Amino acid sequence: MTSTPFIEPDLDFIAEIKSGAGPDLKKCYQCATCSVACTISHDDHPFPRKEMIHASWGLKDRLIANPDIWLCYNCGDCSTLCPRDARPGDVLGTLRKMSIREYSKPAVMNGLLNDPRKLPWLFVIPAVIILATGLLTGLMNLSPGGEQIVFARFFPVSLIEMIFIPLSVAVALVFFLGIKRFLKDMQDTYARLGKVDPGPIDVKAFLATLVRQLPAIVRHEQFSTCSENKGRKLSHMMVAFSFSSLAFVAGAFVFALYVLNSHGPYDQVNPVKILANISGLALITGSLMLIRERRANARQAGGKQGSGYFDWYLLGLALSLGITGMLTQFLRLADIPWAAYSMYFIHLLFAFNLVAFLPYTKLAHLVYRTVAVAYYHYVKEN
Ligand code: SF4
Ligand code: SF4
Structure with a gap:
């Protein structure tokens, strides 16, 4: 039998x-x-109806590493029209969050980043690490003095490098290991669903697909196809632009320091400084727009797009980074040393949160979505 x-x-x-x-x-x-x-669901590849039945049945192995859940941009169109208020958009959003948690190890970090009661630890830990490194190496100067406020006298660039370079390497390793497993599991999932023959991924062809998909991802093209939350494209792009241009600014200042031997503070009309200020303002404005949009959605009857701590933590972090960065500059220009140095230290705590916890926050979407979308197109093309 x-x-x-x-x-x-x-x-x-x-x-x-x-x-x-x-x-x-x-x-x-x-x-x-x-x-x-x-609008991004195709006839030969419809979703999210089948994901809804798989979720109702608890079929984790068909969903957690399914590239299709990453094609969705959580516009909310489907949730608005669902006659049963089953919120398919939020279901896919929750699955993506669970997917990040599945692949970004160690698990203890996910526990730290997903529990609002542990929020104070996200600032106590960086404060202890930064102060301990600064004071034990003797590089941090708690009374920098001098006629001008110079942050490098209080917290030298070498100290920033000593803390942030190992952190960045650790973050890259977490992503590398997570993506390796994610790719393998996506392949297994598609094989289980009869979409691909299991076999080694052609790394060269996969990377070529990834590079081809990058412009569409950066331009947030999918946002334009949704009708309910079309406005989110601008706020998303403002935040994305500001993060990438601030990374460029940081690189430019490091280049100026080591290659041109030029130390700050820089003139307000310096082009890189102007870009930094525009980016800071874009970060604050974009974050405030995103917060307003999420609050408006939550107020509507039934709320077509739910928001949880995972969403609010990242929005709060982006806004706090922008505000503390701008305040640090204003306090330096106003020549209030104790306030300027204190604000700079607080800004460093937020910067630590951004870098060290990147694989566990919603920002990890950038990495996992890019890989999943590239894999989806790679399978289609091969
Ligand atoms: S939230 Fe938007 S993009 Fe995602 S499945 Fe629903 S309609 Fe499609
Ligand atoms: S009831 Fe809602 S979630 Fe289910 S298939 Fe219909 S629209 Fe989609």
């Missing part, structure tokens, strides 16, 4: 999706309105 295959639902998985996306997951009656409403 042959045994009949049966489905073993992962009940914890279902409970977690419900806690992130609302209790009405199982109200979905598979009408497929969501798949029709979604």
Whole structure:
């Protein structure tokens, strides 16, 4: 007698999706309105209807490493039109969050970053590391003195490098290991769903696809196709632009220091300084716009797009980085040394959060979404 295959639902998985996306997951009656409403869902590749049934059945192995969940930009169109309030957009958003948690190890870091009660630790830990490194090496000068406020006298660039270079290497390693597993699991998932033959990925062809997809990802093209939250494209792009241009500014200042032997503070009309100020303002404005949009969505009847601590932490971090960065500059220009140096230290704590916790926050989307979208297109093309 042959045994009949049966489905073993992962009940914890279902409970977690419900806690992130609302209790009405199982109200979905598979009408497929969501798949029709979604402008980036294709006839030969419809979603999110099938993801809804897989989620209701607790089929974690078909969802957690499924590239399709990363094609969604959480515009909310499907959730608005769903006749059962099953919130498919939020279900996919919760699955992406769970996917990040699955691949960004160690697990203890996910526990730290996903629990609002542990928020104080996200500042105590960096403060202890920064102060201990600064004071034990003797590089940090708590009374820098001098006629001018010079942050490098208080906290030298060599000290920043001593802390942030090892952190960046550790973050790159976490991503490397996570992406390696993610790629393997995406391949297994597609093989299970009958979309690919399991076999080694052609790394060269995959990287070529990834490079081809980058411009569309950077331009946030998918946002333009959604109707409900089209406005989010501008705020998203402002925040993305400011993060990348601030990274460029940091690189330019390091280049000026080591190659041109030029020390700050720089003139306000210096082109790099102007770019830094524009980026800082874009970061604050973009973050405030995103916060306003999320609050407006939450206020609407039924809320077409849910927001959790995972979303608010990143928005709060982006806004705080922008505000403390600008305040640091204003206090230096106002020549209030104790306030300027204190604000600079607080800004460093936020910068530490941004770099060290990158693989565990919503910013990890940038990496996982890029890889998943590239893999989806790689499979289509090969
Ligand atoms: S999630 Fe809503 S719109 Fe989509 S299939 Fe289920 S009931 Fe229909
Ligand atoms: S949230 Fe938007 S992009 Fe995502 S599945 Fe729904 S309609 Fe498609």
